[in-house]
Amino acid sequence: xxxxxLAFVIQGINFLVLxxxxxxxxxxxxxxxxxxxxxxIEGAKERAAAVDREVQEKVAxxxxxxxxxKSKASGEREVLRKEAQRDEAALLExxxxxxxxSLATIKNRVAKEAADAKGILQEQVRSLSLEICEKxxxxxx
Numbered sequence: 001x002x003x004x005x006l007a008f009v010i011q012g013i014n015f016l017v018l019x020x021x022x023x024x025x026x027x028x029x030x031x032x033x034x035x036x037x038x039x040x041i042e043g044a045k046e047r048a049a050a051v052d053r054e055v056q057e058k059v060a061x062x063x064x065x066x067x068x069x070k071s072k073a074s075g076e077r078e079v080l081r082k083e084a085q086r087d088e089a090a091l092l093e094x095x096x097x098x099x100x101x102s103l104a105t106i107k108n109r110v111a112k113e114a115a116d117a118k119g120i121l122q123e124q125v126r127s128l129s130l131e132i133c134e135k136x137x138x139x140x141x
Contacts, residue, residue: 134140
């Protein structure tokens, strides 16, 4: 059986003194360091979350600006394309008109040259037919 004597009381007092000394020298500093570490970790998490929110906001702002710029560029590109099509149509119309005018001028000149050639050939036909008739008949007409 267990006897409760003076040694048990001394060991109990030693245990209590050891608990007080360990609490002062070991447990309180460890708890303090762990609390500081936890506070630093929480602060770092909060800063990381704040930075993440800021990055998300900046990315959203960047994407909005990029969308706006793309939309604006698309509109400007469409305006420039339509303007270029109008210019192209005007140039083609001017070229067609110039080609038609040139063709009409060439046709007129060819018709005039053909009429001149016809007139010259008719004169030559008369003189040649007269010469042939004179040679065939052997006398002058």
